[in-house]
Amino acid sequence: MLGRRLVRQFVARGHSVIGLARSPKSETVVEEAGGQPRQADLFDADSLARVAEGCDTVIHAATAIPTKQKPSPADWAMNDRIRRKGTRCLTEAAAKIGAKTYLQESVVWLARPKDEAPFDEDSRALTGDPTIQSAIDAEAIAREAESAEGFTVSILRCGFFYDCDSGHTRMIADGLRKRQLPIIGSGDAAWAMIHTDDAASAYVAAAEKPTSGVWHIVDNELVPVRTFLHEFATRLGAPAPRRIPVWLARWLAGEQVVSYLTKSVRTSNARFRRDFAWTPQYPTYGEGLEQIIAAWQVMTPKAANE
Secondary structure, eight states: OHHHHHHHHHHHTTOOOEEEOSSHHHHHHHHHTTOEEEOOOTTOHHHHHHHHTTOSEEEEOOOOOOOOSSOOGGGGHHHHHIIIIIHHHHHHHHHHHTOSEEEEEEEGGGGOOTTOOOOOTTSOOOTTOTTTHHHHHHHHHHHHHHHHHOOEEEEEEEOEEEOSSOHHHHHHHHHHHTTOSOEETTOOOEEOEEEHHHHHHHHHHHHHSOOOEEEEEOOSSOEEHHHHHHHHHHHHTOOOOOEEOHHHHHHHHOHHHHHHHHSOOOOOSHHHHHHHOOOOSSOSHHHHHHHHHHHHHHSOHHHHHO
């Protein structure tokens, strides 16, 4: 979801873009966005260097986030490999081609304090959590490459993505329509979200002004989980979500899902807005949901439900 937007927005800014494609369908996506599709192995630095020759910026935006409602540790294995080995291979490729800038995608909640207090880019990462350790490792690999190779590394930690074509946003909408996505506990947890269009524009801003550092890419305002789910349900014309206790949710959906829906991520985009004069197109969840619902309404019924 992020990759196709990156291609589209960089092309709109007059840049030439090469997009890594690992299937004929992916090649079509890159072409339709205005980029040049190239095939290579994300886990082979030499093959990456061959297709990226001539690029001055390398961006790691690959992920394999599970879409199961109750993912197991094994379901995260590929995403962990992409973060660790993928980062190592991409930074090695960047060094081989003499790239000037490397951008690393990461997640804001890797620095969330255990007491869920507000935090920023200077907060210490919480090592030991298996769900975020690979993201911490990826950041370390990128920083090591910067020290060893001399290119600029920008690490952009994003909030929870939402948009009109991602499987996770559709999963939330489907759960609300069927009244199968409840508010767990009080619903007071604060989410730091980011519309994927705005995440892409942040990468463009960072690439056009190469700067070493770490930044948090989130909406201008946090939103309580219950507020987001109620508002999304209202805009969908769906019934209000149910409420269930935390213990029951753990039994039904597992610890990872419960953690996602009940833990606050209290951070802001203040540093990135200051350093890059960046303004999100959808500054809060309200504008973001409005765009999503409008986009779904112009789709054919079949496409909107896929």
